[in-house]
Amino acid sequence: MPGIAEQNKTLKYLIWGVVLAGIIILIYSWWWRPKPLSLPPVPKPFPSVKIDFEFLESQEVKDILPFEEISLPEEVGRENPFEPY
Numbered sequence: 001m002p003g004i005a006e007q008n009k010t011l012k013y014l015i016w017g018v019v020l021a022g023i024i025i026l027i028y029s030w031w032w033r034p035k036p037l038s039l040p041p042v043p044k045p046f047p048s049v050k051i052d053f054e055f056l057e058s059q060e061v062k063d064i065l066p067f068e069e070i071s072l073p074e075e076v077g078r079e080n081p082f083e084p085y
Contacts, residue, residue, distance in 0.1 A: 055061065
């Protein structure tokens with residue numbers, strides 16, 4: 001069992017540690033305060049964009065991108081799969 005002198009010594013160091021930590025926190029909060037938040041600058045609006053849809057209707061574009069006709073899926077399986085053979 002530690003003696004009373006060792007307990008007092010430990011308690012003294014703990015108290016000094018807490019006081020020192022408190023002083024450091026106070027100094028940090030006074031000198032290095034966080035700056036208040038500010039709104040970012042508003043960006044300039046984008047210029048209007050015009051899309052030439054007539055070009056997409058031209059024959060040149062249709063030749064480049066042919067559309068394939070999609071077929072319907074075939075019927076597979078039975079009407080009622082839970083019915084016995």
